[in-house]
Amino acid sequence: MTLLEERPPERYEAPERRLTEVIPAPKNKGILAYLTSTDHKQIGINYMVTSFTMFLIAGAMAILMRVQLAVPNNNFVSLTTYNELFTIHGTIMLFLFLGPFAFGTANYLVPIQVGAPDMAFPRFNAFSYWLFLGGCITLLSSFLTSSGAAQWGWFAYAPLTEWIHSPGPGGDLWIVGVALAAFSSMFTGINLITTVFCLRAPGMVMFRMPIFTWNQLVTAFLVLLAFPVLSADLALLWADRHLGTNFFNPARGGQPILWQDLFWFFGHPEVYILALPFFGMATEIISTFSRKPVFGYKGMVFATLSIGGLSMGVWAHHMYTTGAVLLPFFTIMTLLISVPTGIKFFNWIGTMFRGSVRLDSPMLFCLGFLVCFLLGGFTGIMLALPPLDFQLHDTYFVVAHFHYVLFGGSVFAAFGAIHYWFPKFTGKKLDERLAKITFVIMFIGFNLCFFPQHDLGLRGMQRRIATYPSSAGWSFLNMISSIGAFILAFSMLPFLINVWETLRKGKKVGPNPWDGMTLEWVTESPPIPHNFEFIPPIRSERPVWDLNHPDHPTLPHGKHAREMARERREAAMAGVGAGGALGGSATGPATDGDGHVNGHGNGDSPGDGNGSNTPGDGGDGFGGGSP
Amino acid sequence: MAETTGTAPQPGGPGGTGIGPPERHHFLWIIGIWVVLVVPADLIFWFVGGPHMPPGTMTSSAAGQQFDFNVLTMMAIPVVLAVLVYEGYALTTWRASRGGPEPVTNANSRGNLAIQTAFIGVSTAIVLGAFIFGTYELVAPAGAGGGEGPDAAWTPGTHSVLPIQVIAQQWKFTFRYPTFGGFETADLVIPANSWIAFHVTSLDVIHSFWAYQLGVKADANPGYDNIAYTKTTGQLGNFTIRCAELCGIWHGAMFDTGQVMSVPAFKAWAAATEIKLAAATKLLPPFAWTYIPDANGADGGYYPDNEDPYSPVEMYGAQKVTVTP
Ligand code: HEM
Ligand SMILES: [Cu+2]
Ligand SMILES: [Cu+2]
Numbered sequence: 001m002t003l004l005e006e007r008p009p010e011r012y013e014a015p016e017r018r019l020t021e022v023i024p025a026p027k028n029k030g031i032l033a034y035l036t037s038t039d040h041k042q043i044g045i046n047y048m049v050t051s052f053t054m055f056l057i058a059g060a061m062a063i064l065m066r067v068q069l070a071v072p073n074n075n076f077v078s079l080t081t082y083n084e085l086f087t088i089h090g091t092i093m094l095f096l097f098l099g100p101f102a103f104g105t106a107n108y109l110v111p112i113q114v115g116a117p118d119m120a121f122p123r124f125n126a127f128s129y130w131l132f133l134g135g136c137i138t139l140l141s142s143f144l145t146s147s148g149a150a151q152w153g154w155f156a157y158a159p160l161t162e163w164i165h166s167p168g169p170g171g172d173l174w175i176v177g178v179a180l181a182a183f184s185s186m187f188t189g190i191n192l193i194t195t196v197f198c199l200r201a202p203g204m205v206m207f208r209m210p211i212f213t214w215n216q217l218v219t220a221f222l223v224l225l226a227f228p229v230l231s232a233d234l235a236l237l238w239a240d241r242h243l244g245t246n247f248f249n250p251a252r253g254g255q256p257i258l259w260q261d262l263f264w265f266f267g268h269p270e271v272y273i274l275a276l277p278f279f280g281m282a283t284e285i286i287s288t289f290s291r292k293p294v295f296g297y298k299g300m301v302f303a304t305l306s307i308g309g310l311s312m313g314v315w316a317h318h319m320y321t322t323g324a325v326l327l328p329f330f331t332i333m334t335l336l337i338s339v340p341t342g343i344k345f346f347n348w349i350g351t352m353f354r355g356s357v358r359l360d361s362p363m364l365f366c367l368g369f370l371v372c373f374l375l376g377g378f379t380g381i382m383l384a385l386p387p388l389d390f391q392l393h394d395t396y397f398v399v400a401h402f403h404y405v406l407f408g409g410s411v412f413a414a415f416g417a418i419h420y421w422f423p424k425f426t427g428k429k430l431d432e433r434l435a436k437i438t439f440v441i442m443f444i445g446f447n448l449c450f451f452p453q454h455d456l457g458l459r460g461m462q463r464r465i466a467t468y469p470s471s472a473g474w475s476f477l478n479m480i481s482s483i484g485a486f487i488l489a490f491s492m493l494p495f496l497i498n499v500w501e502t503l504r505k506g507k508k509v510g511p512n513p514w515d516g517m518t519l520e521w522v523t524e525s526p527p528i529p530h531n532f533e534f535i536p537p538i539r540s541e542r543p544v545w546d547l548n549h550p551d552h553p554t555l556p557h558g559k560h561a562r563e564m565a566r567e568r569r570e571a572a573m574a575g576v577g578a579g580g581a582l583g584g585s586a587t588g589p590a591t592d593g594d595g596h597v598n599g600h601g602n603g604d605s606p607g608d609g610n611g612s613n614t615p616g617d618g619g620d621g622f623g624g625g626s627p
Numbered sequence: 628m629a630e631t632t633g634t635a636p637q638p639g640g641p642g643g644t645g646i647g648p649p650e651r652h653h654f655l656w657i658i659g660i661w662v663v664l665v666v667p668a669d670l671i672f673w674f675v676g677g678p679h680m681p682p683g684t685m686t687s688s689a690a691g692q693q694f695d696f697n698v699l700t701m702m703a704i705p706v707v708l709a710v711l712v713y714e715g716y717a718l719t720t721w722r723a724s725r726g727g728p729e730p731v732t733n734a735n736s737r738g739n740l741a742i743q744t745a746f747i748g749v750s751t752a753i754v755l756g757a758f759i760f761g762t763y764e765l766v767a768p769a770g771a772g773g774g775e776g777p778d779a780a781w782t783p784g785t786h787s788v789l790p791i792q793v794i795a796q797q798w799k800f801t802f803r804y805p806t807f808g809g810f811e812t813a814d815l816v817i818p819a820n821s822w823i824a825f826h827v828t829s830l831d832v833i834h835s836f837w838a839y840q841l842g843v844k845a846d847a848n849p850g851y852d853n854i855a856y857t858k859t860t861g862q863l864g865n866f867t868i869r870c871a872e873l874c875g876i877w878h879g880a881m882f883d884t885g886q887v888m889s890v891p892a893f894k895a896w897a898a899a900t901e902i903k904l905a906a907a908t909k910l911l912p913p914f915a916w917t918y919i920p921d922a923n924g925a926d927g928g929y930y931p932d933n934e935d936p937y938s939p940v941e942m943y944g945a946q947k948v949t950v951t952p
Contacts (some may be wrong), residue, residue, distance in 0.1 A: 079876040153873045159849065160832040160874065250849040251919055256833060257848060291723070296738040321835060321871075322846045323776030323853040328762050335754045335761075342750045346743070349713055354653070354736075356723045367714060374710050378703045385761035388699065390773035390844045391682060391692040394835060394871040458681045458696075460839045462871045465879030554737070 038122035039529060040107050043129050045425065047104030048418075050129075051097045054136055055411075056492065058092035061085045063489050066449075070482035072470035082466035083151035084170075088139065090154035091174065094274060095181040096136050098410055102277035103128075103188045105417060106216040108425065110192060112520040113213045115201025115538070117530040120194035124187055131184035139177030142170040150174035153464060155267060155318075156237070158248030158259040163241045172241065179234045182227045185273075189223035192216055201519075203538030207301070210518040210541060211287075211294055214301050215280030218308040219273050225312060226269035233262045257324050264315035272311040274406060276304060278413035279344060282366045285416050286348050287542075288516050289363035290355030293554050296347040297541055303340035303347075310337045320389045327386045334384040341377060345370070360514070361435035365416030368443050372408020376401055379454070394464075397457025403450045415442070415495075422499075423513045427525040428506030434498040441491035448484025452477040517542030653720070661712045665705045672700060682842050685866060685887065687858040688772025689842030695764050702757075774827060774845025774853035777916070783856055788822040791815070792916070795827070795834035795847035798877035800868060807897045809914035810904040815868060815885035818893035819859050827853040828917050834874045838885060840866035847872075852916040863887050 033042055065085050068076045077085065111119055119125045142149040147168020152160050156174075160166060196209070196217045209217075237259070239245040246252035248259045287294045294300055314333045316325040348370060357363070379401040382388050392398060415438070423429045456477050461468065468474055512521040521544045523532050536547040540554035677697040684690040765771045770781040782788075792803040794811070803811045815838075817823050827836045829847035836855075837844045845855040870881030888896060901908075912918065 079879075083873075083876060151876070157833050157872070165832055165875065250851075257851070290721075293737050295736065296743050299738060299743055321774050321844050322848065323774035323851070323855075327765060327773075328758075331761055331765075332758045335758050339747065339750050339754055343743075343747060345710075346746050346750075349710065349717070350739075350742075352714075352717045352721065355717075355721050357717060357721045358723045359718070367718075370710065370714065374707060378706060381757065382696070382699045382703075385695060385699070385757065386765045386773055387688070387692050387695045387761065387768075387771035390688070390771060391696070391842060393844060394837075460681070460867060460869065462837070462869055462879075464873045466876075467879060469882070 038118075038126045040111050040119045040122065040125060041425075041527060043119075043125050044104045044106075044108030046129050047100050047107055047132070050133060050136065051100040051104060054092050055097040055101070057140070058089045058097060059489060059492070061089040061092075063485060065089065066482040066485035068466065069468075069478050071479065072468050072472070072475050074467050077466070079466045080148060080151065083153075083464070084143070084149040086464060087150050087153050087174070088143075091139065091150075091178065092136075093406070094154060094270070095178055096132070096139065098274040098406065098414075099181070099185060099270075100132050101414060102216075102219065102274070103185065105281065105421070106188070106192055106219075106277065109421065109520055110213050110216050111195055111199065112523065112527060112531050113210045113518050114196060114199060114204050115519050115532065115535050116195060116199035117532070119191050120199055121191050125191050128184045128187040128191070131180050131187070135177045135180030135184065138173050138180060142173035142177070145169045145173065147171070155263055156259075157263075158237070158240075158256045159250060159254075161237055161241075161259075162249055172238070175234050175238055175241075179231055182231050182234070185223050186227045186231075189220035189227075192220040193224070196220075201535050201538060203543075204519075207298065208538055208541045208543075210280075211283040211297070211300050211304075212277075212280035212518075215276045215283075215304050218304045219276045222269045222273050222276070222308050222311065226266045226273065229262060230266040230270075233259065233266065236262075257319075257322055260319050260322065261315070264318045265312075267318065268315045269308075269311045271402075271405070272307060274410055276307065278369075278410040278417075279304070281417040281420070282348065282369050282413045283344075283351075284516075284518065285362045285366045285413075285420050286351050288420075288514055289358045289360060289366075290352045291358075291515070292351055292355040293517075293540070293542060293545075294347065295350035295353065296343070299343055300347050303343040306340045307337060307344075310340070317384060317389070320386050321393050331384055331386060335381065338377065338381055338384075345374065345377075360419075361430070361432055361439060362416040362420035362514070364436060364439045365412050365419065368439065368446075369409055369412040369416065372404050372412060372446070376404030376406075376408055379404065392457055394462055395457035396453040396461045396463055399463050400450050400453035400457060403453070407450070408446060412442075412446075415439075420514065421520075422502070423509050424520055424525050424527070426503060426506075427508050428502050429509045429513050430498050430502050430506070434494045434501075438491050438495040438498065441487060441494065445484050445486075445488030445491055449481050449488050450484070452481045452484075456481070512544065512548070515545075515548070517545035519543060522547065653716070657713055657716050660716070661705075661709055664708050664712065668704050668708065669701050672704060673697065682840050683862075684860060685840040685862045685864075686772070686842055686860060687768050688770075689840060689857075690860070691764055691768050691771055692842045695761070698760065699757075702753075768858075769822075769856040772842040772844065772855055772857045774855045777852040777854065779854045779856070781856075783822045783858070786822045788824045788856070789818065790824045790826060791817065792914075793825050793827045793836045793845075793847065794830060794918075795836060795870065795874075795881075796830040797832065797875050798870070798881050800834075800836065800870070800881065800883055803914060804897060804901075805914050807901045808905070808908055809911065810901050810908045811911055812900060812904065813883075815883070816893060816896055817859060817885065817887055818890045819861050819863055819887050820890065822856060822858045825855045825857075826916055827855065830918060832874050833872050834881065835871035837869045837871040838866055839869065841885075844871060850917050850919060859887055863889060 028036055034046060037043065037046075064077060065082065068074050068082055107119065107125065111117070139149075145168060147170040150156070150166070150171045150173075152166055152171070152174075161171065196213060200209070236245070236247045240247050240249060240254070246254040248254045248256050250256055283294055283300065310333060314330060314337060316330045317334045319325050320327060320330075379397070383392060383398065383401060419430055419435050456474055459472075459474060459477075461472070461474050461478075468478075509525065511523060511525050513525075514521075518541075519532075519535065519538075520527070522534070522536055536543050539546055542554050546553050677693075677700075680693050680696055680700075682689045682692055684693065765773075766781050769783045770779060775781065790805055792805060793815075794801045794803065799813070800815070801811050801813055802815045803809055825836065825838075825843060825845060827845040827847045828851060829849045831849060833849075834847040835844060836847055841857055841859075843855050843857050845853045847853065864887060866885050866887065868883040868885050870878055872878075874881070
């Protein structure tokens, strides 16, 4: 039991807030909702579903590539097709899957996590989505042109992109498709920043925002810094191709290396844009499933900020071999980024320290994330050293590195997030057994596919080659890698079945099936149109936990906390206040009658233990029964 | 945690009390398991795997890259093992389903300034160490085999250096030997025990000259003279040349073999080739460090720049050489 006096004195008691003035618009259903909605939740779902579809499409392209590479001297696809495949695969994965998927989760969750009824500019938000969809269609349509899709790789080095080397509309459609995605991202960035700065609920000071929201905020700033540069590059390239300019044309005094500088000035922040949101998801999940607050919350925030800052100053580590780079400067900058990244890593595992770890599927995906991201991060440090980069640049070692970061890191975290927030999005929980099967197949397939590629790179296989001679000595590892890719692709099957079956006949779960800690878990699943009937007092970065576990409130940290802890211990020994601590039978002023408090210490097993805190009376109970 | 939350003891936790051992016991266990795994793993890697790691020891830069790779892998093994051991320990010790402890909200659960500061300190030190190591390994062996642009900052100093021009185009490499009359050949032959300067340039799109066993990689940009140094050791034999930058559909076919010969054999080969190709050399454009791409783009020929003051050659500041055999 928590006495009010034990709470930290400087905490602000938020008054109960009821959003009675909101008059919800008529709620459309189905296709009409999809077409017309400006609700951030609907738009978030649109983003996630569309981008996931793009993930499946680009994944299918990857499988075609892996079939082609499985054996030497293969003719499964033509050279041209192979170049189209990796170009569009990479472009989709980066611009039309990972980024937009992160924005989808941001759309859905950030307003709720800060206690807002919607994004700051709902129509602008819808506009961003439609731009993004336009980008998807534009890019894919390039396969239908006479010249085929773009064949210059996702970073489109000039002068290969000049009209004389790559004629035809396929490349133009690539430029337009990427530009549409870029504008969509910038608009979403503006929206997110405004939402976070202006629409936070009372009590939600910046340092009580969930780490997920913090990371999305920093990401949005990176988007605003990076994407305008990309848009400008694309405009220059377009002008070179169609308006007779010569920015990148060496025959007329243009500078091809200028493209590389401009592109990577965008491109490196971009890779953090594709990582930070997923770090945020992993942070939330690890904290929830360790039943502990995030270890080193402020450290986490400052780490995110400094990653954001430093990521603007490392772009030329992609250009070590051009001879146009001040190598030591970019080496130290790149290595320095690994310090805040290391802090994050340390805090993730610190969050698990002496926690009460539950191995539900979201946590499993996050453990996979930790392992893979660590490997990808370390190979990144290797590539940061110029002598090693001279050896490994543009080989399969790099392909392995970035798939470990992007797939092993971000995509694993994304799957964790899908499993974690699915009950919030739909009201139904994915089947745990199928989810775990998905994870196991995916983890095995992923490592089998990409680990051998490190070795392929070391053995001299350059990236972006459509085939190789059998004398090169790469055949065995490529076969292993392809088998891994097929296993990896196969893991989509249990996942899709799971989603389908759950949507069709999954059982309803209450607002908080995982004992989540942040504001989205206090409202219904899925949330009502204006998100909240009631917002609990926000005294820490995990208000819902504080509400549901009044006997384990989030303590401030440092000296004050130790004093408080001593007082509480003494009180406990004196038999005062020990009553609520065992859990299960908890009673306390804040939880009377709504049943949201329960114990998790008593043999809670991953599969079933969560039902007990998901009473059917759900969100409504909060309105009346809280302090 | 018990001391802060008032949780009653539960069965099944580490130590059987549910309160669990104090934190330092966890640390000792984790560190103990880690040390037992790391030491043999690192030793095995260094002595068994290390000497065979690519790209071998055909040149100073290749040997340097092999050494650097091994050092970094030696560093990676402990880090990766630390996390794996920790996760394994966490999952077996602090599992809720195994009667792991109640939610911990003690004073340290939101952060521990001492530990966090120590971590930042240690990781910053490691990173700075890696930076010093990497920079030393870059500077000491004259750029470590990477392209350094037209004004190389790290050179072999006073040693005599054999310049060889690498001309990349869609989709082949050719090589010009300016000190042997500027003849151009499709065979890359270099002498053993010598310093070589590769001057890499392109006639059309960007390529990258990668001599795998030599540990040399330098981008070939049109209108740009990208210099990479390396020193061959006594090891003779063939090496593989590949293009390491996407350059169009036959990118994967820019696949070639070069050869390291003894110095006398090389001299004989170069003199003979110079004579053999003399007629063809006369038809070639005069030797220059860079050429402007053919006005029609990628159709093969190349033109040295002589007059145009606004051409890329002037802009990149490359100078002409007078060729003396
Ligand atoms: C189904 C799993 C996947 C497989 C089997 C796969 C396979 C491949 C292959 C074979 C390549 C071509 C390498 C080359 O020829 O150089 C490639 C390139 C690439 N992949 Fe993936 N990939 C997968 C998932 C992903 C994901 C999830 C992402 C990012 C979110 C991603 C990002 C990229 C990028 C950026 C490239 C580089 C494209 C380029 O060279 O321009 N891939 N992938
Ligand atoms: Cu980068
Ligand atoms: Cu090439």
